[in-house]
Amino acid sequence: MAQRDITDEREYLEDRRAWRERGLSRRELLRAGAAGALLLGAGGVRLPDALAQAPAPPIVKPLPPEWFIPIGTNAEMRWEAMAGQGYLTPAARFFVRNHTATPRIDPRTWRLRVFGSGLRRPEGVELSLRDLHALPSERRVAFIECAGNGRSFFASQQGTPATGSQWGLGAVGVAEWRGVPLGALLDRAGISRRAVDVLPEGLDATVVSNGVDQGHVRRPLPVGKALDDVLVAYEMNGAPLPPDHGAPARLVVPGWVGIASIKWLGRIEVADRPLFSPWNTTQYRMTGGDYPADSPPLTAQQVKSAFELAPGATLPAGRRLVLHGRSWSGATAIRRVDVRIEGDPRGGTRRALLHGPNVPRAWVRWTVDWRPPGPGAYALLARATDRAGTTQPDAVPFNTNGYQFWAVARHPVTVA
Ligand SMILES: Nc1nc2c(c(=O)[nH]1)N[C@H]1C(S)=C(S)[C@@H](COP(=O)(O)O)O[C@H]1N2
Numbered sequence: 001m002a003q004r005d006i007t008d009e010r011e012y013l014e015d016r017r018a019w020r021e022r023g024l025s026r027r028e029l030l031r032a033g034a035a036g037a038l039l040l041g042a043g044g045v046r047l048p049d050a051l052a053q054a055p056a057p058p059i060v061k062p063l064p065p066e067w068f069i070p071i072g073t074n075a076e077m078r079w080e081a082m083a084g085q086g087y088l089t090p091a092a093r094f095f096v097r098n099h100t101a102t103p104r105i106d107p108r109t110w111r112l113r114v115f116g117s118g119l120r121r122p123e124g125v126e127l128s129l130r131d132l133h134a135l136p137s138e139r140r141v142a143f144i145e146c147a148g149n150g151r152s153f154f155a156s157q158q159g160t161p162a163t164g165s166q167w168g169l170g171a172v173g174v175a176e177w178r179g180v181p182l183g184a185l186l187d188r189a190g191i192s193r194r195a196v197d198v199l200p201e202g203l204d205a206t207v208v209s210n211g212v213d214q215g216h217v218r219r220p221l222p223v224g225k226a227l228d229d230v231l232v233a234y235e236m237n238g239a240p241l242p243p244d245h246g247a248p249a250r251l252v253v254p255g256w257v258g259i260a261s262i263k264w265l266g267r268i269e270v271a272d273r274p275l276f277s278p279w280n281t282t283q284y285r286m287t288g289g290d291y292p293a294d295s296p297p298l299t300a301q302q303v304k305s306a307f308e309l310a311p312g313a314t315l316p317a318g319r320r321l322v323l324h325g326r327s328w329s330g331a332t333a334i335r336r337v338d339v340r341i342e343g344d345p346r347g348g349t350r351r352a353l354l355h356g357p358n359v360p361r362a363w364v365r366w367t368v369d370w371r372p373p374g375p376g377a378y379a380l381l382a383r384a385t386d387r388a389g390t391t392q393p394d395a396v397p398f399n400t401n402g403y404q405f406w407a408v409a410r411h412p413v414t415v416a
Pocket residue numbers: 094095096097098099100144145146147201202203204217244245246257258259260261262263264
């Protein structure tokens with residue numbers, strides 16, 4: 001874990017510097033431009049040239065270092081940023097996972113096209129944001145969690161590093177989403193009984209990987225899930241969706257891998273046959289390790305837990321502590337959480353007290369009391385069981401892309 005911290009810190013500083021050069025200073029440039037100062041910096045770069053060369057930063061919202069760890073085009077939420085927060089993750093603290101970069105979309109010209117062989121009239125319909133707002137809406141509290149959340153634990157805890165963004169446990173957040181049920185939208189578009197798959201597609205830039213353009217981010221959903229509890233959301237926690245989280249509209253697919261919840265929705269194809277994209281064929285399936293070659297596309301997320309503490313946090317000695325955490329499951333609500341403290345000779349496992357809402361496919365908050373026996377190094381281990389009876393294991397089988405690490409995670413702390 002210590003290793004990971006150092007790496008992250010370095011990554012963080014590098015990313016921050018790069019972003020400042022490309023992004024933040026761009027805003028400063030604009031301000032300088034408005035003030036009429038056209039000569040900039042030691043190089044004396046002229047403003048229009050500087051602007052032409054500066055690519056937009058991948059994430060639009062501010063990323064205060066006390067809340068986020070930048071990882072490439074993504075930003076991980078620091079779990080200590082949830083300490084003292086309410087049930088929902090504020091949008092300003094919500095993790096961001098971008099395959100490319102947050103696009104700026106004009107809500108006045110935005111259109112959502114629904115079409116395909118799975119509709120009675122394949123040419124389908126086109127909706128403006130105004131059309132979408134005019135349809136009956138619902139509110140749904142649900143987490144969005146990246147399939148790769150926890151990936152760094154394959155290295156730090158199981159000694160088998162997996163490729164991809166080295167997330168800790170902060171690629172998850174819970175929000176109240178408001179929007180139109182996808183089922184109602186598809187009804188309106190005239191979905192036929194022969195429909196099999198629904199393919200939502202994002203308006204962000206196409207993804208180029210190893211020199212190959214894979215097209216826009218898109219991932220088919222079986223029609224059963226699409227008609228069940230999926231929302232075409234335009235609000236997050238009672239405010240319009242922020243740009244980084246999919247404005248003006250995104251899919252919210254409760255309980256499923258984050259990639260299902262396509263942001264910046266532009267098109268939805270409904271087909272009378274199975275559909276494929278790189279995001280349900282080569283990616284977001286279990287590969288390597290002991291998995292068979294044809295493992296199915298990932299769907300629901302697993303059972304997980306996190307403490308609202310920084311890894312390696314220092315806790316005060318000589319008093320009773322209240323440790324806070326949250327647990328969640330992609331299948332249902334949480335039944336119980338057990339916390340063990342490694343290094344405490346009085347050992348034992350204590351049952352955490354669950355507090356407040358316990359929404360299926362969101363999370364539950366919990367606390368556990370602990371009086372450290374003395375100064376030293378300890379590790380906190382939380383193990384949740386959901387209402388389907390699924391319990392976090394001690395270890396999980398390895399997969400090459402490091403998806404769905406859901407074993408009990410060791411959280412090191414120092415008592416001083
Ligand atoms: N169009 C589009 N949708 C997308 C993505 C993307 O890069 N482009 N990333 C996906 C992934 S991998 C995740 S985990 C979630 C993250 O949602 P958030 O950034 O709002 O937290 O969005 C999903 N939807």
